[in-house]
Amino acid sequence: MSVLVFAESTGGALKKAAFEAVTYGYKTAQVLGTDCVALTLGEVENPGQLGTYGASKVLTASDLTLNDFDGQVYTDVIGQVAEQIGATVVILMHSSTGKSLVGRLSARLNAGSAPGVNTLPTNDGAFRVKKNVFSGKAIAQVEISSPVKVLSVMGNSFQPETVGAEVSAEGVSVNVPARKVTVKEVNRVKGTVPLPEAELVVSAGRGMKGPENWAIIEEMAEILGAATACSRPVADTHWRPHHEHVGQTGVAIRPNLYFAIGISGAIQHLAGVNNSKVIVVINKDPEAPFFKAADYGICADLFDVVPKLNQALKDFYSNN
Amino acid sequence: MKLLVCVSKTPDTTAKISFNADHSEFNEEGIQFIMNPYDEWYALVRAIELKEAAGGTVTLINIGPASNDQIIRKGLAIGADDAVRIDCQPKSSLFVAKQIAEFAKEGGYDMVFCGKETIDYNGSEVGGMVAEYLGQPFISYATEMTLDGTTATIKRDIEGGKETIEVATPFVLSAAKGLAEQRIPNMRGIMQARRKQIDVRQPVAFDDLSTVVSYEMPPAKAECKMIDPDNMTELVRLLHEEAKVI
Ligand SMILES: Cc1cc2nc3c(=O)[nH]c(=O)nc-3n(C[C@H](O)[C@H](O)[C@H](O)COP(=O)(O)OP(=O)(O)OC[C@H]3O[C@@H](n4cnc5c(N)ncnc54)[C@H](O)[C@@H]3O)c2cc1C
Ligand SMILES: Nc1ncnc2c1ncn2[C@@H]1O[C@H](COP(=O)(O)O)[C@@H](O)[C@H]1O
Numbered sequence: 246m247s248v249l250v251f252a253e254s255t256g257g258a259l260k261k262a263a264f265e266a267v268t269y270g271y272k273t274a275q276v277l278g279t280d281c282v283a284l285t286l287g288e289v290e291n292p293g294q295l296g297t298y299g300a301s302k303v304l305t306a307s308d309l310t311l312n313d314f315d316g317q318v319y320t321d322v323i324g325q326v327a328e329q330i331g332a333t334v335v336i337l338m339h340s341s342t343g344k345s346l347v348g349r350l351s352a353r354l355n356a357g358s359a360p361g362v363n364t365l366p367t368n369d370g371a372f373r374v375k376k377n378v379f380s381g382k383a384i385a386q387v388e389i390s391s392p393v394k395v396l397s398v399m400g401n402s403f404q405p406e407t408v409g410a411e412v413s414a415e416g417v418s419v420n421v422p423a424r425k426v427t428v429k430e431v432n433r434v435k436g437t438v439p440l441p442e443a444e445l446v447v448s449a450g451r452g453m454k455g456p457e458n459w460a461i462i463e464e465m466a467e468i469l470g471a472a473t474a475c476s477r478p479v480a481d482t483h484w485r486p487h488h489e490h491v492g493q494t495g496v497a498i499r500p501n502l503y504f505a506i507g508i509s510g511a512i513q514h515l516a517g518v519n520n521s522k523v524i525v526v527i528n529k530d531p532e533a534p535f536f537k538a539a540d541y542g543i544c545a546d547l548f549d550v551v552p553k554l555n556q557a558l559k560d561f562y563s564n565n
Numbered sequence: 566m567k568l569l570v571c572v573s574k575t576p577d578t579t580a581k582i583s584f585n586a587d588h589s590e591f592n593e594e595g596i597q598f599i600m601n602p603y604d605e606w607y608a609l610v611r612a613i614e615l616k617e618a619a620g621g622t623v624t625l626i627n628i629g630p631a632s633n634d635q636i637i638r639k640g641l642a643i644g645a646d647d648a649v650r651i652d653c654q655p656k657s658s659l660f661v662a663k664q665i666a667e668f669a670k671e672g673g674y675d676m677v678f679c680g681k682e683t684i685d686y687n688g689s690e691v692g693g694m695v696a697e698y699l700g701q702p703f704i705s706y707a708t709e710m711t712l713d714g715t716t717a718t719i720k721r722d723i724e725g726g727k728e729t730i731e732v733a734t735p736f737v738l739s740a741a742k743g744l745a746e747q748r749i750p751n752m753r754g755i756m757q758a759r760r761k762q763i764d765v766r767q768p769v770a771f772d773d774l775s776t777v778v779s780y781e782m783p784p785a786k787a788e789c790k791m792i793d794p795d796n797m798t799e800l801v802r803l804l805h806e807e808a809k810v811i
Contacts (some may be wrong), residue, residue, distance in 0.1 A: 260724075314723075314728075315702075316696075316702070316704075317696070317697075320693075320697065340724055341706060341723050342723070342724070345689075345693060345703065345705040347690055348658060348689070348692065348697070349693035349694060349696060349697045351659060351694065352662060352697035352698055353697050355774070357657070357659070357773075357774030357775030358658065360688050360689055361687060361688075373778065377783075378686050378777075378780075379576070379685055380684060383582050383781065383782060383783065384781045384782070385779070385780050386778050387775055387776070387777055388778045389774060389775040390773075390775070390776075391775070394775075425702045425733065425736075426730050426732045427730060427731045428729075429731055430728070430729040431723070431727075431728050431729075432726050432727050432729075433725050434726055439724055439726075440725065442724065445810070487743070488722075493578060493684060494602065495742070502804065502810040502811065512579055523804070523808045525804070526789070537786075537789070540786075540789060540790065541789065541803060541808075542790065542791045542792065543791070543792050543794050545794035550794050553794075554797040556797070557797035557798045557800070558801055558811075560801075565805075
């Protein structure tokens with residue numbers, strides 16, 4: 246019996262969300278009275294650091310063909326390791342990779358699953374976890390009855406905690422099946438913080454009037470070290486690139502801080518952002534629905550207020 | 566070319582969500598149901614386009630009760646050729662996937678299309694499960710797809726970017742925004758759909774391994790604190806000292 250965490254990496258570097266997943270795995274293992282084992286796939290730099298976040302053992306399957314993602318191959322390899330160590334809970338991140346694996350792995354292991362969980366499991370005879378449903382309008386408690394369980398952890402629900410020390414990683418022997426998917430090209434947006442992982446997000450909508458006015462938004466993102474995002478009509482009219490579109494049909498995010506500037510707060514927009522820890526809304530219409538979902542609101546013309554806010558932020562960062 | 570499209574039913578996004586008295590079930594009363602947008606706008610339309618270009622059939626499958634027939638009819642009106650409904654009230658994704666896979670095995674489909682997720686439970690699971698049961702590749706979050714003989718080139722969303730992959734049929738795909746343009750059913754389609762049969766079948770036995778046991782509402786959000794537009798220093802102070810996010 247143990248908890249197995251698949252710790253994702255990009256280009257050989259472990260993701261921050263992988264540290265979150267390991268901390269979640271560590272805490273889950275505590276609830277269940279067992280230990281947490283982390284697994285990395287492909288070539289990964291310094292996997293032993295996962296020990297600091299709570300893995301008592303780090304296993305590496307460093308076969309080079311695992312550098313590129315293939316859901317069928319990854320599932321098979323993670324499945325083999327889960328079986329080898331007798332894992333009762335397998336934990337993934339709720340990232341695009343994790344989401345592509347969670348269903349597949351649960352079918353492979355004949356395990357009940359819960360995707361996108363944001364609480365630790367209960368241990369009162371039944372294994373129950375919670376997740377958001379109906380675009381964040383409700384919370385569901387899911388009970389898993391099978392001996393093996395597969396979970397994916399919602400990003401930013403658990404912060405990485407330093408609870409242990411580095412360990413030395415051990416190679417694990419697995420059969421890597423032939424891949425059926427060939428990766429031709431990977432294009433990541435360079436130079437900026439990837440939106441799904443960003444802790445701070447500056448987002449703007451149709452209130453901006455046109456793409457030529459975005460300099461103040463980009464300036465704010467730069468001061469904060471934040472990612473930029475936008476509402477759907479803004480992406481649809483090509484004012485901003487599609488990968489910035491957040492909401493029900495776009496990316497769902499969960500940053501610590503979300504600035505919504507000139508965005509009305511339609512339910513479909515809120516669906517992708519209402520799990521942000523803190524929401525600041527700037528809108529000139531006091532009736533804008535977004536104020537109902539906000540923690541802090543500024544009712545004013547964004548073209549006046551954003552430059553003032555940028556100045557205040559600059560002052561803050563130069564003094565801190 | 567034989568194409569299978571998995572369609573599900575979800576409450577309209579603007580629906581007001583409530584539960585029964587003991588919070589064990591979602592209250593369907595007064596709810597307007599729609600076809601899951603990813604299934605309708607992207608998965609189904611791309612499948613129909615492929616059929617239009619290369620010939621073949623598009624079959625719809627839904628796992629659900631008779632009240633789902635309205636959604637299936639809409640799919641037929643948009644241009645699917647025929648449909649099957651596995652008659653039951655599904656409680657878990659694995660159960661749904663098992664039913665789809667059992668049906669798909671029999672039919673020998675070149676491709677199975679799903680939506681990227683259902684907008685009610687946001688599971689994003691069923692496609693991968695079906696692929697595993699069928700022993701086929703699963704390409705998630707496809708935003709573009711071209712087919713050359715039996716080789717598909719697919720662009721898919723990944724964290725902070727896009728990936729282009731190549732894969733041979735048969736495979737399972739989940740559709741995201743961009744894969745196709747939404748089609749509105751026309752009168753002719755609606756009339757033709759009335760004459761198309763929905764094949765209703767019984768589910769194969771399968772135990773649920775995970776189920777929703779209760780629902781709750783998220784904690785109410787505290788009142789929004791309004792800040793004086795002329796005092797942005799105050800906002801920055803609050804974000805730092807009170808909210809502790811910068
Ligand atoms: C099925 C479906 C799915 C959808 N999915 C999404 C989705 O994923 N994401 C999404 O964002 N939308 C989505 N939408 C669209 C959504 O319903 C809204 O239409 C959209 O979010 C509105 O974008 P907006 O707030 O930028 O624009 P608007 O609604 O036009 O709002 C602009 C806001 O800016 C304010 N404003 C204007 N000028 C100024 C100024 N000078 N200073 C300050 N404030 C100003 C206005 O008061 C207004 O509140 C979806 C819709 C449907 C039907
Ligand atoms: N009851 C169902 N019947 C048919 N297809 C379904 C059903 N539930 C989910 N699907 C398909 O699986 C996709 C992903 O669903 P989910 O894993 O629930 O997010 C959906 O977009 C549908 O294509």
